[in-house]
Amino acid sequence: MFSVARLSRVANVSLRGLTLVSKFVLLLALAKYMTLVEVGQYGVLAATIGYALFILGLDFYTYSTREMLNVDRTLWPAMLRNQAVFYVACYATMLPVFYVALEWSDAFSDRLVVWFIVLVILEHLAQELSRLLVAMSLPVSATVLGFLRGGIWVFACIAVMIAVPALRCIETVLVAWACGSLCAVAFGLASIRGLLVSDVPRSRIDWRWIWRGVKICTPLLIATLSIRGLSVFDRYLQGFVAGREALGVYIFYASVANAIQAFLDAAVFSFQYPRVVKAAQSKDRSDLGAAVRQLTRATVFTVIALSLVASIGIKPVLDLLHRPIYAEHLGMFFWILAGVVLFSMSMIPHYVLYAIRRDRAILAANLSSVAVFVVAAFALAPHLQTLAIPVALTVAYGTMFASKLALCRSFGASR
Incomplete structure (x- = not known):
């Protein structure tokens, strides 16, 4: 029973x-x-x-x-x-x-x-x-x-x-x-x-x-x-750089990939981050380490599983739509998916920094990622056209993940 x-x-x-x-x-x-x-x-x-x-x-x-x-x-x-x-x-x-x-x-x-x-x-x-x-x-x-x-x-x-x-x-x-x-x-x-x-x-x-x-x-x-703001302004920039129809394709693929982030927020982060906060408040480093390891395991497992499902399932989904233009831009989906994976992984050190009250470090890492996105987007636009924004977003999220992880280690809060 x-x-x-x-x-x-x-x-x-x-x-x-x-x-x-x-x-x-x-x-x-x-x-x-x-x-x-x-x-x-x-x-x-x-x-x-x-x-x-x-x-x-x-x-x-x-x-x-x-x-x-x-x-x-x-x-x-x-x-x-x-x-x-x-x-x-x-x-x-x-x-x-x-x-x-x-x-x-x-x-x-x-x-x-x-x-x-x-x-x-x-x-x-x-x-x-x-x-x-x-x-x-x-x-x-x-x-x-x-x-x-x-x-x-x-x-x-x-x-x-x-x-x-x-x-x-x-x-x-x-x-x-x-x-x-x-x-x-x-x-x-x-x-x-x-x-x-x-x-x-x-x-x-x-x-x-x-x-x-x-x-x-x-x-x-x-x-x-x-x-x-990156997940809002990227849409405006995509419409500006690639046109309104390419924006529709981008919205479709971004929504599929972002479902992974939505699930993580609801099923993993919303339940795990209070535990990390409580562990940080207890001043017990072993409790904090255990909470961070639990958050890491849950995040990595979920990201890998959902990414595999999305990668395998996207082709049958496109076949159901009977709209060739989506299939023509399939490469866009995998760039967006890569960005979502990097963003999701960056949330692990993000919540650790939040728990130990390093708010200004979070701000610095995020602002640097925005700067990377803006520079990359305008640098890539003349060369990649419809792929410029998703590639720039992936680079920005990768920068954010690396910087927050480095900050956690510098504060002695890495797992």
Whole structure:
């Protein structure tokens, strides 16, 4: 008989697998039913939303999670209240800036700008609730939230597009996405209702705690924006260098390869990095070494397994699409895959540096990688054309991996 713990683990892994599959199935549906230009437009919008999430919350969770894991849980409700006040202030200041910037840049049509605002709010709330559930050691609840946020709505959306050809458009996907995110937020709030209804002492908002968090997370935010910006600006640059149709191909292959990173974030990093942080806080080098080795084993095994599956499975997938232009640029996929593998491996020393509070070292490594990407992209563009951006991205991620690994060793924190 299965124990409750084993059943929970099976359910957890199964839902994460379904969420990963749903992203892949959505990608196939977009590639099959939409034009290359539409695929490119959706990919740029989705990437921009993902990037805006970091700016909207200023990556404040990097501070609040460390603080919450270091205090008694009776203090969590007050800390959550402070965090909620901070996010309200962020929404009030950042959302108008997003709207004006997108309208001014003319990157999207007016209707897509409105969808951008709606989705970035829902996605940020769902994301923060998911992180909180992980910190509360509720992995199954976090997985269910993730499935609502990025899984189940995809299947409903595809069913609609198959049944009603007239609805094979970006708006259908965005409506389904918003519904899924809204359900995820509702589920997340229900899951933490115990914290929400806890008796919090009537006291003023701890602005000093919030301000200290802003000062601490700002270097990490800049570091995150710099490196995550690569997976947004590469799309804009690909469209500029290679054209809108080549952008659609790039979006397709990047989405396939990035599914590996998405799975790692959900199934490995979100559960392993709190252990590394706790081990670092314990000041016991043997505990830290054990946590880092566990993170390394899980990351390497997962990256190798998923990379092999992607490399073997991409050809049959292209055969299903019956769109020759994707097969013509298959080399692009393997360059993108190589970049994702290097980025994934770089997250091991990244989390070690984060755990030992070497935030400025993370910032330096990320900024140097951005500089490498920009130089490589413009240097390669005249010679490689459609491959210039994926090759430059791979070089940048390789630089980041090497620099963070070297920094870990210099601080005496290598495994």
